[in-house]
Amino acid sequence: MEAKIARAPGKSLFRSDAVQKLMAFAGLIALFVVFSLASPNFLTLDNVIGILLATAVNGVLALGATFVIIAAGIDLSVGTVMTFSAVMTGVLVVFWGLPIPLGIVGGILAGGLCGLVNGLVISKMKVPPFIATLGMLYATRGLSLVISGVKPIYFNDTPEFRQIAMGSALGALIPGLDIPNAVFIMFGAAIVAGLILSKTVLGRYCFAIGSNEEATRLSGVNVDAWKAAVYMVCGMFAGLGGVIMASRLNSAQPALGAGYELDAIAAVVIGGTSLRGGEGTVLGTIIGAFIISVLANGLRILSVPQEWQMVVTGAIVVLAVYADIIRRRQ
Amino acid sequence: MDDILVLMEGVEKSFPGVHALSDCRFELRAGEVHALVGENGAGKSTLMKVLAGVYAKDAGRILYKGREVDIPNPRVAQHLGISMIHQELNLMPHLTVAQNIFIGREPRRRVGFVLDEDEINARTRQLLDMLHLQQLDPRTKVADLTVAKQQMVEIAKALSFNAEVLIMDEPTAALTEAEIDDLFRIIRQLREKGVGVVHISHRLEELKQISDRVTVMRDGRYIDTVRTQDVSIDRIISMMVGRTIYETAPEVPDNADREVVLEVKNLNRGTVIRDVSFQLRKGEILGFAGLMGAGRTEVARAVFGADPIDSGEVYVRGRRVHIRSPLDAVRHGIGYLSEDRKRYGLTLGMDVENNIALAAFNKFLGALGWVNRPAIRQTASRLVDTLAIKTPSLQQQVKNLSGGNQQKVVIGKWLTADTDILIFDEPTRGIDVGAKSEIYHLLNELARQGKSIIMISSELPEILRMSHRIIVMCEGRITGELTSAEATQEKIMTYATQRSSVMNADLTLQVPAEPAQPRSL
Incomplete structure (x- = not known):
């Protein structure tokens, strides 16, 4: 006997894009439940705040990467561009003594500039995104060291700078609930990213280019220019990530940043954005970023060595994509 | 004027x-x-x-x-x-009908960059109504439409430019x-x-x-x-x-009593292959006719082991075989010549002799796994002669040959691999007239030598001219079988459009795949 599942014709649940997101969200909840049961130290306010804070930087980087990946590209340089932006903020604020807001804007623009270069190399010089952004990864890593003189730049004379990420506007309102601003900056950035993606021309062209680049070109869209813009937006998110990072550490650490791009891409992919382009959501990316940090945090609390945390993260990334492939096969 | x-x-x-x-x-x-x-x-x-x-x-x-x-x-x-609808549809499958139509010139809200989705949908609605396409929803994703509906979307898109010249x-x-x-x-x-x-x-x-x-x-x-x-x-x-x-009728050998070399029984794969059964005899050219998307290529790929199947049995020379991969198929003497030979048939950057040897390299291995080049060269030069491949040398890169000669190299490859059941998928696509008749001649010659051939073709004259027997498919089913004597373009088209239901194509596509039956392979 075969069991037949009755389903409303034309409305197959498996075809809806929400499923991957639901699966990712269910996965996140499951992790929370498992870790809460496994250790009493997991579900505490301090630890949850720790997880939120740990997600902030990767979340922002992953938001930028989401744009690029939806447009069927890839950006390997988000981690080191983040560092470069942090160093530039340090230069502006510490070395040049400019006001902090200018330092923030400068950091974000520095990131945007790196992204723009990526975008132009890819669209005008036709260098594959993997190579172009690999080049940018090395270049920004080197530039960060050169500009900083291979030393961290400390924001010791400007204590307000640290408050950007680590202060808690919420804690000031509700004593005890000291969720750092960095977390809200990330959620704010997510809302902005979500609006760009669903409501603006840039977002529309991300999906169009990722879905069928040639058709988009033949429709009269200036694909080269929009591609450059997409990478620039990604760079600006990386720049914002750099500012948060610098504020959190109260310093620009020029040697940091390598490996962050992989966490960002992993978050995007776990969140259901297809590397082949054309689909993806901001909500998925944020859930993906949380899965990665909950995993790291939970395993650490269970005293799993860091090396093994990496193995588990790797397995989760592959499983998430495999689950997506299974779903599509239905 | x-x-x-x-x-x-x-x-x-x-x-x-x-x-x-x-x-x-x-x-x-x-x-x-x-x-x-x-x-x-x-x-x-x-x-x-x-x-x-x-x-x-x-x-x-x-x-x-x-x-x-x-x-x-x-x-x-x-x-x-001036608007052009290209041969290969140029739509963004992940976007909706309306988003596709207004790509590149989206109506915006007062705030510069923000899209006006309601406006896009409303204008698309008007446009579709003008074309009497009331049943098409502007918010449907293009990937969920039939090819015909996608075409209508392209036309609507072209018209939305107030096109005065429409090229199709x-x-x-x-x-x-x-x-x-x-x-x-x-x-x-x-x-x-x-x-x-x-x-x-x-x-x-x-x-x-x-x-x-x-x-x-x-x-x-x-x-x-x-x-x-x-x-x-x-x-x-x-x-x-x-x-x-001059349309020449095929010379049909009397092969009713010849050995059945390939038999397929009740082949199923989702909605694309439904209960397909047929026989292929020794020395026969069996034509597979049908419209694009009828499932002919899918059947060929399933038999060849390139795609998994849900159920069905395959017999080669009377023996039940389990073909799970192209390697299995080649072992049983089945070769598949893809409709897209540049992508699936040839390694374009390699030379003629290596392409010919590609499916049977183990025949040319010497001690310790060294490749025996003289042996390859000998085989290749013999095939270049018998197939009349026009190439300046055996070392010529295949990408520099004409379409017809590339197709012959693919044929040579499968002959080298000792396959005697050859599935040709659109064998003359993209080949010029002169070379076409050479390929036809070659197919006839192969059949005469006792090779069994399945020829998938969308060109009816080609099917009529070459096939000894014709199977017609529609929507994944075999809807008819004709001998070459009784076949006409009209009869084939009747079968090719014989749908299983009067349902409109949209609904047929959206019915979820039947639950997979237990694999009997």
Whole structure:
């Protein structure tokens, strides 16, 4: 006997894009439940705040990467561009003594500039995104060291700078609930990213280019220019990530940043954005970023060595994509 | 004088190694349907792509409404009112109908960058209503539509530019008859509005129905423009090929009692292959006819082990076999020649001899796994002779050969691998006329030698000319079988459009796949 599942014709649940997101969200909840049961130290306010804070930087980087990946590209340089932006903020604020807001804007623009270069190399010089952004990864890593003189730049004379990420506007309102601003900056950035993606021309062209680049070109869209813009937006998110990072550490650490791009891409992919382009959501990316940090945090609390945390993260990334492939096969 | 919308004169275009257009002319009037015909490679699409701004011309001039214009990109063409629907549909499958139609010129809200989705949907609704496509929802994702509906979306998109010139490159290739009628209704509607429609097609009967004038091209040159009602189809064909073609009936060997070399029973795969059973005899050429998407290629790939199946049995020479991969198929002597030989049939950057040896390298291995080049060379040179492959040397890279010779290299590859059941998927696609008849000759010769051949083809004359027996498919099912004596184009088309239900194609597609039956393999 075969069991037949009755389903409303034309409305197959498996075809809806929400499923991957639901699966990712269910996965996140499951992790929370498992870790809460496994250790009493997991579900505490301090630890949850720790997880939120740990997600902030990767979340922002992953938001930028989401744009690029939806447009069927890839950006390997988000981690080191983040560092470069942090160093530039340090230069502006510490070395040049400019006001902090200018330092923030400068950091974000520095990131945007790196992204723009990526975008132009890819669209005008036709260098594959993997190579172009690999080049940018090395270049920004080197530039960060050169500009900083291979030393961290400390924001010791400007204590307000640290408050950007680590202060808690919420804690000031509700004593005890000291969720750092960095977390809200990330959620704010997510809302902005979500609006760009669903409501603006840039977002529309991300999906169009990722879905069928040639058709988009033949429709009269200036694909080269929009591609450059997409990478620039990604760079600006990386720049914002750099500012948060610098504020959190109260310093620009020029040697940091390598490996962050992989966490960002992993978050995007776990969140259901297809590397082949054309689909993806901001909500998925944020859930993906949380899965990665909950995993790291939970395993650490269970005293799993860091090396093994990496193995588990790797397995989760592959499983998430495999689950997506299974779903599509239905 | 009628309104002449477009006049192209002395148009030249070269691609590396190919002189695609030489001294071409074309004239289009307002309110006419102008058919553009010619064989594959005659330059029809290239000429129209010049007009649509996809390619830049090397020389010549284009007059649009009497004024000389320069059309450097599709955007300029669209602004002038020239829209082209390309042969391969150019839609973004992840976007909705409305988003596709207004891509590149989305209505925005007052705040600069923000899209006005309601406006996009409303305007699309109007446009679709104008085309009497009330059942199409602007918010449907294009990936969820049938090919025919996607085509309608392309037409709606072209019209949304207020196109005065609409170029359609083989719009009917993938459509059923009912869908073609629908398309023609829309084309006539456009003609009445004064739009100039260019219709590129291989189906000459169709041109008789729909077109006012015909322009014939051959080998990148302009041949003539005539009024459709003044010429017969035979006359058009002879202008296309430059000579009169005699349809030769296949020589059907008496093989009713010959050994059955391949038998497929109750093959199923989701909704694309439904309960397919057939037999192939030794020395037989079995034609598989049907419209695009009928499931012929899918059957071939399933038999060859390239795609998994849900259920079904395959027998080779009477023995039940389990083919789970192409490697298994080759071991049982089955070779598959893909319709896209450049992607699936050849390693283009490698030379002739290595391509020939590719499917059977273990035959050319010496001690310790060294490749025995002299042996490869010997086999390759023998095959180059017997198949009459035109190549300057065995070391020539395959990408530098013509389409016909590339196809012969693929055939040589499968012969080297000792396969005697050969599945040819569109064996003459993209091959010029002269080479076509050579390929036909070769297929007949192979059959005579006792090879068994399945030939999938969308060209009815080819099916009729070559097949000893014809199987017709529609929507994943076998809907008919004809002997070569009883087969006619009309009979084949009747079977090819025999749908299992009267449901409209949309619904059929959206019915979820039947639950997988237990694998019996």
